Every structure is written in structure tokens, then in C-alpha cells.
Amino acid sequence: MHKLLLSVTVSTFALIAGGTSAQTDITVAIQLEPPNLDPTGGAAQAIDSVLYSNVFEGLTRFDGDGAVVPGLAKDWDISGDGTVYTFNLNSGVTFHDGTSMDAEDVKFSLDRARSEDSTNAQKGLFAGITDVTVIDPMIIKVTLDQPNGSFLFNMAWGDAVIVAAESIENIASNPIGTGAFEFSDWVQGDRLELVRNDDYWGTPAVLETATFRFISDPTAAFAAVMAEDVDVFVGFPAPENLPQFEADSRFQVLVGNTEGETILSTNNKMPPFDNLLVRKAVAHAIDRQAIIDGAMFGYGTPIGTHFAPHNPDYVDLLANSPYDPVKAKAFLAEAGFPDGFTTTLKLPPPSYARRGGEIIASQLRQIGINAEISNLEWSQWLDEVFKAKDFGLSIVSHTEPMDIGIYANPEYYFQYDNADFQALMVELNATADPAGRTALLAKAQKIISEDYVNGYLFELAVATVAKAGVRGLWVNQPTAAVDLTVVSWAD
Amino acid sequence: MSRGLIIGAFLTLIFALLACVSLLWIPYDIETFQIPNKLKTPNWDNWLGTDHFGRDILSMVMMGARTSIAVALLAVGIGMVIGVPLGLFSAARRGSFLDEFIMRGNDLIFAFPSLVIAILITAVFGPSAVNAIVAIGIFNIPVFARLTRAAALPLWERDFVLSARVCGKSETRISVEHIFPNIMNLMIVQGTIQFSLGILAEASLSYIGLGAQPPTASWGRMLADAQTLVSIAPHVALVPGFAILLMVLGLNLMGDGLRDLFDPRIKNDRT
Numbered sequence: 001m002h003k004l005l006l007s008v009t010v011s012t013f014a015l016i017a018g019g020t021s022a023q024t025d026i027t028v029a030i031q032l033e034p035p036n037l038d039p040t041g042g043a044a045q046a047i048d049s050v051l052y053s054n055v056f057e058g059l060t061r062f063d064g065d066g067a068v069v070p071g072l073a074k075d076w077d078i079s080g081d082g083t084v085y086t087f088n089l090n091s092g093v094t095f096h097d098g099t100s101m102d103a104e105d106v107k108f109s110l111d112r113a114r115s116e117d118s119t120n121a122q123k124g125l126f127a128g129i130t131d132v133t134v135i136d137p138m139i140i141k142v143t144l145d146q147p148n149g150s151f152l153f154n155m156a157w158g159d160a161v162i163v164a165a166e167s168i169e170n171i172a173s174n175p176i177g178t179g180a181f182e183f184s185d186w187v188q189g190d191r192l193e194l195v196r197n198d199d200y201w202g203t204p205a206v207l208e209t210a211t212f213r214f215i216s217d218p219t220a221a222f223a224a225v226m227a228e229d230v231d232v233f234v235g236f237p238a239p240e241n242l243p244q245f246e247a248d249s250r251f252q253v254l255v256g257n258t259e260g261e262t263i264l265s266t267n268n269k270m271p272p273f274d275n276l277l278v279r280k281a282v283a284h285a286i287d288r289q290a291i292i293d294g295a296m297f298g299y300g301t302p303i304g305t306h307f308a309p310h311n312p313d314y315v316d317l318l319a320n321s322p323y324d325p326v327k328a329k330a331f332l333a334e335a336g337f338p339d340g341f342t343t344t345l346k347l348p349p350p351s352y353a354r355r356g357g358e359i360i361a362s363q364l365r366q367i368g369i370n371a372e373i374s375n376l377e378w379s380q381w382l383d384e385v386f387k388a389k390d391f392g393l394s395i396v397s398h399t400e401p402m403d404i405g406i407y408a409n410p411e412y413y414f415q416y417d418n419a420d421f422q423a424l425m426v427e428l429n430a431t432a433d434p435a436g437r438t439a440l441l442a443k444a445q446k447i448i449s450e451d452y453v454n455g456y457l458f459e460l461a462v463a464t465v466a467k468a469g470v471r472g473l474w475v476n477q478p479t480a481a482v483d484l485t486v487v488s489w490a491d
Numbered sequence: 492m493s494r495g496l497i498i499g500a501f502l503t504l505i506f507a508l509l510a511c512v513s514l515l516w517i518p519y520d521i522e523t524f525q526i527p528n529k530l531k532t533p534n535w536d537n538w539l540g541t542d543h544f545g546r547d548i549l550s551m552v553m554m555g556a557r558t559s560i561a562v563a564l565l566a567v568g569i570g571m572v573i574g575v576p577l578g579l580f581s582a583a584r585r586g587s588f589l590d591e592f593i594m595r596g597n598d599l600i601f602a603f604p605s606l607v608i609a610i611l612i613t614a615v616f617g618p619s620a621v622n623a624i625v626a627i628g629i630f631n632i633p634v635f636a637r638l639t640r641a642a643a644l645p646l647w648e649r650d651f652v653l654s655a656r657v658c659g660k661s662e663t664r665i666s667v668e669h670i671f672p673n674i675m676n677l678m679i680v681q682g683t684i685q686f687s688l689g690i691l692a693e694a695s696l697s698y699i700g701l702g703a704q705p706p707t708a709s710w711g712r713m714l715a716d717a718q719t720l721v722s723i724a725p726h727v728a729l730v731p732g733f734a735i736l737l738m739v740l741g742l743n744l745m746g747d748g749l750r751d752l753f754d755p756r757i758k759n760d761r762t
Contacts, residue, residue, distance in 0.1 A: 218718070218719045219718045219719055222719060222722075238719040240543070240719055240720055240723060241719060241722070241723070243723070244722060244723065290524065290526040293526050293527070293529075294524065294526040294529065294543065294544055294545075355543070355544075357705075358524075358544065358705045358706065359524055359526070359544065361705065361706060362522055362523060362524045362544075362706065363524075365522055365523075365706075366523070372704075373704055373705050373706075374617065374618070374704065375618065375700050375704070
């Protein structure tokens with residue numbers, strides 16, 4: 001009873017206070033808690049979700065539409081042969097500990113990321129760099145071994161943010177960046193707090209404080225938003241509840257696209273999946289629309305290859321693998337499995353995987369493949385599937401932007417080893433001319449689609465549920481990020 | 492016979508019947524999903540509606556009844572087959588070192604919170620119906636072992652046992668031929684109660700994803716899957732919820748009724 005009285009008093013007070021000025025704090029929920037706070041050392045997306053653009057910035061950055069725009073670099077010159085990038089840095093930039101950000105820090109960050117013992121999760125981004133030279137405190141020169149059409153794009157990733165030598169030691173627990181928000185407090189298992197950086201070099205943030213909370217359980221997520229415990233939920237985990245929020249005037253629902261190609265990962269080295277005909281049969285046994293409707297309640301775009309459909313270079317290859325169980329059975333018989341076979345289907349926690357997995361298992365049963373489902377936690381999934389490669393099939397969403405290059409790595413967990421594709425990726429990296437890149441990317445998409453490397457299911461949609469008054473949120477997720485720098489409350 | 496016993500037996504019989512029928516026939520195949528047909532409220536085609544994959548919920552409940560009953564029955568079976576002989580043996584050798592050893596071993600298992608250990612077992616050996624059976628079964632052992640020993644001890648002091656000994660029967664023969672038949676009533680009562688606990692344990696384990704794995708239907712998992720759908724399609728959660736409730740209620744009523752019927756002390760009070 002006391003509690004009830006108290007909350008009534010508090011909300012009345014909030015009502016009075018609300019009339020005078022706009023709110024300056026925000027509570028944002030995301031599904032997963034970051035394991036540490038070092039975007040340049042950890043692979044977990046949750047690190048970027050919290051820190052990208054808010055606390056850490058790179059030379060370039062992604063805006064909400066996925067375009068690469070200047071970040072700490074004001075502008076840049078590219079040499080005629082495309083191998084030397086000269087960046088002019090913004091002046092007056094300081095880290096949150098007061099030290100200034102200059103070319104030395106950029107050199108330190110890039111050299112650290114590409115060094116032998118670097119733990120950077122995306123070392124490939126820095127692979128072509130041969131030399132980083134400080135010209136003067138505000139100018140830095142980066143030399144590449146060959147032209148790289150996606151270098152500016154690479155520098156916008158969360159893994160390529162600029163850090164300082166002075167504060168690198170404790171970055172995993174006390175991240176010091178240059179962004180519009182400073183890290184303030186992290187109560188593990190509960191919340192992470194950011195406060196506004198009043199000495200920010202660019203346009204300062206509108207919000208004064210931001211609190212991140214971590215809720216992975218769909219039921220708890222629904223309750224937290226409904227009870228208005230959180231102001232925003234980015235990546236709301238239960239698509240079936242979205243219509244309710246849409247119908248409720250207290251909330252707004254933003255559904256956007258992500259870079260998440262959701263695929264039926266197939267172990268290309270494990271028999272019988274080393275047989276192209278078997279993979280082809282699997283691809284023809286999958287009814288994508290049923291998966292999108294059944295697992296995602298209609299949110300998601302079918303894909304026929306490992307590429308984001310909203311990307312201008314996307315090629316629609318859905319025709320390579322239409323839903324056709326009769327054909328699928330024929331392919332399977334041709335491969336020597338007229339009665340099907342038994343394999344494993346290992347599923348991580350998100351509902352697209354758990355629900356999608358049940359649907360796919362049911363679809364595979366139609367052609368005689370018995371996929372035994374085992375539900376894994378993320379850490380188990382990383383150990384068994386990603387590291388030990390002990391799986392037949394799995395379902396996961398690859399949310400890194402423009403990640404078709406993973407197919408050139410035969411060590412990657414689905415173990416696709418095709419020399420032609422690898423040569424194509426080398427050629428692509430060396431091509432800066434946009435038309436040439438488009439042609440090469442189209443070719444690459446075609447190769448993996450016609451090789452049926454994985455079952456291509458759908459492009460993951462991201463749903464953000466927010467209180468009606470929140471402005472400036474990203475609708476799409478071009479990279480894992482909750483950019484709060486321009487977020488504000490309507491008066 | 493008490494009214495509770497009749498109601499309890501009736502409820503139990505219904506679910507047992509549903510499970511038996513499901514062996515031969517279910518209204519719809521639950522391994523083929525009909526996604527366009529999802530989340531239908533109860534109607535003439537699907538008497539209890541359909542779930543988020545368009546599966547017929549009545550068929551799911553029938554298959555779930557089968558899973559629940561099979562898991563609980565086998566788990567109680569494990570407990571009885573191991574626990575009862577242990578108890579008989581302990582009672583026969585009462586006071587010996589082996590008696591102490593067996594009973595303290597049982598205390599050890601009993602001291603652990605059963606569901607937590609069941610979670611541990613299924614988490615270590617992987618979630619599956621078999622592991623759920625073993626995990627629940629292990630915790631039934633001490634229940635039966637203790638009860639058997641406690642019930643058997645006074646019997647060993649009775650005259651008919653003494654006369655059997657005079658005839659030269661071994662302890663084992665006396666246990667099997669004279670002690671066991673006299674405690675069977677108790678075992679049936681306890682078995683019924685353990686059976687209802689087994690149903691609950693199976694549902695709990697499946698609810699947290701450690702029981703029978705899909706596509707095997709299970710009430711606990713139906714409930715877990717329906718969790719986020721409560722506000723848009725409440726029947727999907729209510730049906731498995733009521734199935735668990737009614738089945739456990741039925742078994743408990745039946746267990747109580749049977750105890751009233753069998754327990755010699757209560758009988759003596761009445762006469």
C-alpha cells in the first residue's frame with residue numbers, strides 16, 4: 001500500500017514537472033549486456049550498441065541510413081592511385097579524461113588494431129594498412145598496400161574507433177572516448193549509465209543522462225515497456241507484441257532494416273552437407289515466407305544470398321531456391337539419400353532461431369531430413385558451433401554490415417572453401433571503381449547462392465519501441481548502435 | 492469411497508485416455524506446421540484453437556499428456572524399482588552398518604532441492620526427455636526407500652514374521668513374501684502422489700527448456716512458448732495451464748482418496 005501511495009505521489013509530481021520542461025534523461029533497454037566495454041577488443045555487438053558514437057568515435061562514422069560520413073576526420077584526400085589516404089582531423093577534440101585527441105592517438109589506435117597480438121575482432125578491416133604516419137598533430141597519412149574501395153567504410157566500424165594510449169589499460173571497464181557522452185557507471189547485470197560530455201567538440205547532446213538496461217527475456221521486455229520502466233527498447237525481442245504497442249498512443253513503434261542476414265548455417269565440411277546436391281535440396285525445402293510469418297510475425301525480407309536487400313548492390317537471387325519440396329526430394333535422391341538422413345540443428349536463444357528452427361525442422365521432415373533440435377545458450381553456441389564447428393545446421397543472423405567477405409575464409413564456422421570466391425574477394429578489395437565493385441559483388445552473391453553454401457532465409461528487421469515523445473532515434477540498424485547523440489524529448 | 496477419489500480418478504482417467512488415444516490417432520498432425528492457420532481461437536475445426544505455428548492445440552495437449560505421463564511414470568518407476576528394495580533391505584538389516592549407509596545416502600539426496608539438481612543434471616547431460624526422467628527418478632528413490640523402511644520396521648516385530656522366521660525363511664524371502672505385500676497399499680498411495688509431482692517436475696523442466704525437445708509436444712514448453720502471446724491469444728497459454736492443473740489436481744485427489752481407503756490407521760479409527 002505504501003508503495004502504491006508512493007508511486008501515485010511520484011507520478012503526480014512527474015506530471016507537474018513534465019509541464020515545465022522537456023525530460024533530459026532517458027532509459028534505453030537492449031537485449032544483451034556487453035561482456036566488457038572495449039569495442040576494439042571484444043566481438044560482442046552489445047559493446048557497440050552501448051558505446052558506438054555515444055562514447056567512442058572513429059575517423060568516419062555511419063549515420064542512421066548507413067551512409068559513411070566524417071567523424072573525427074574533418075575531410076580527407078585520396079591519392080590518385082588510391083593507396084594513400086590523408087586525413088585532416090577536427091581540432092579541439094579531447095578525450096573524456098581531458099587529454100587531447102590528435103594524430104598520435106589515431107596512429108596509436110590503428111597500429112594497435114593491426115598489430116600481431118591485437119585482439120580486435122575485425123582485424124580484416126585493417127589488413128591492407130602498411131603504414132600510418134603522423135604528418136602534423138592534425139594530419140595523418142595512412143598508406144595501403146593496394147587500393148581499397150571500402151577503406152572509409154571500414155574506418156566507420158565500431159572496431160575502428162579512436163582510443164588513447166593514456167587510457168587504454170582500463171578500457172574494458174572504464175572506456176574513455178571522444179564522444180558526446182561520457183561513461184559514468186556500470187552495475188553489472190543491471191544497468192550502465194552515461195552522462196553528457198559538456199566539453200564535446202561537436203554539437204553537444206540534448207540529453208543529460210542516459211541509462212542502458214539489459215532485458216533478454218521477451219516477456220520481461222514486454223512488461224518493462226508496458227509499465228513504462230524503460231523509455232526505449234531497441235531490438236524488441238517479441239514481434240508478436242508490436243501490434244499492441246502500435247495501437248497504444250503512449251508508444252511509437254519503429255520497424256527498420258538491419259544488416260542481419262539470417263541464415264540456416266550449414267557445415268560445409270560435414271557429410272552429407274559437403275555434397276552440393278544435399279545443400280540444394282535443403283534450400284528448396286525451405287519455405288521462407290512461412291518462417292517470416294511464423295517466427296517473426298511477418299517482419300523480415302526474404303533473401304536469396306548473403307547480402308542486405310536494401311543495399312543498392314543487392315541482386316535478387318530468390319529464384320535459385322524457390323520452395324519446392326518435390327524438387328528438393330528429387331535432389332536428395334540424386335545425392336544418394338532417397339530416405340533422407342539425420343543431422344543436428346543447434347539453435348542460439350533469439351526467437352528467430354528458436355522458432356525458426358522448429359519451423360525449418362518441420363519443413364525438412366517433409367523431405368525426409370530429421371534435424372534434431374538442441375537449444376543452446378549463447379556461450380554454448382559460440383563454443384560448440386562457432387569455435388568447435390560441431391554442428392550440422394544452425395540458425396543465426398549475421399549482423400555485420402557488408403560481410404560477404406566471410407565466405408572467403410575457409411576457417412569460418414560454416415567452412416566454405418572455394419578458391420574462385422577467395423580470388424574474387426581479393427579482386428574486390430583491390431577495386432575502388434564503383435561500377436567495377438557492383439559487378440564483382442553481384443558475381444560474389446551469385447557464386448554463394450548457386451553453391452547453396454547456407455540456407456538464405458531473411459533479412460532481420462529491427463523493431464524499436466519507444467515512448468511517443470522520443471525524437472531522433474535510428475529507425476534502421478546499419479551497424480549495431482543506439483546513437484543517442486541527437487535523441488531528445490518532444491516538449 | 493470418497494467423492495474426492497471419484498473426481499480424482501475421473502480426471503486422471505480422462506488424461507490417461509487422451510494419452511492412449513494419441514498413440515493411435517490425433518485430430519491433426521502436429522509435426523507439419525500450418526503457419527497461415529496460426530493463433531485461431533477455438534472453433535469447430537480446432538476445438539481448442541491453434542498455436543503460433545498453426546498446430547491444433549487439442550492434438551498438442553493429447554501428445555503432451557503422453558509425454559507427461561510417460562516421463563512421470565518412468566520416473567516414479569525408477570524411484571520404486573530402486574527405492575523399495577533398498578528400503579526392504581534396510582529394514583531387514585535394521586541397525587547394521589549397511590542400513591546406516593543406505594539411509595544416510597538417501598538423506599544426502601533428500602537434502603538437495605530436487606528441482607535444482609534436476610536442472611543441473613539436464614544442463615550437464617543435455618536437455619532431453621530421457622535425462623528429465625533420470626533426474627526426476629533419482630529424487631523418487633529416497634522417498635520410496637524411507638517410506639518402505641519406515642513401514643516395514645514395525646512389521647518385522649509382528650508374529651507372522653516371527654513364525655516365518657521359525658519356518659526358516661531367509662530375510663530376503665520374508666521381505667518379498669510377507670513384508671512387501673503388506674506395504675503395497677502405501678506404495679500405491681505414495682506412487683500416485685509422486686506421479687503428480689513428476690508431472691509438475693516435467694512441466695517445470697520443459698518450461699525452462701530442459702525437458703523433452705521439439706518436436707515432441709510437452710505442456711511445459713507449450714506454456715513457455717505461449718508466454719509472449721498471452722495478451723493476444725490467451726487460449727494458447729490457458730489450455731496447457733489448465734491441462735497441468737487438472738491432471739495434478741486429479742492425481743492429488745486420487746492419492747488422498749486412496750490413502751483414506753487403504754490406510755489401516757484411518758480404517759481403524761472408523762471402525
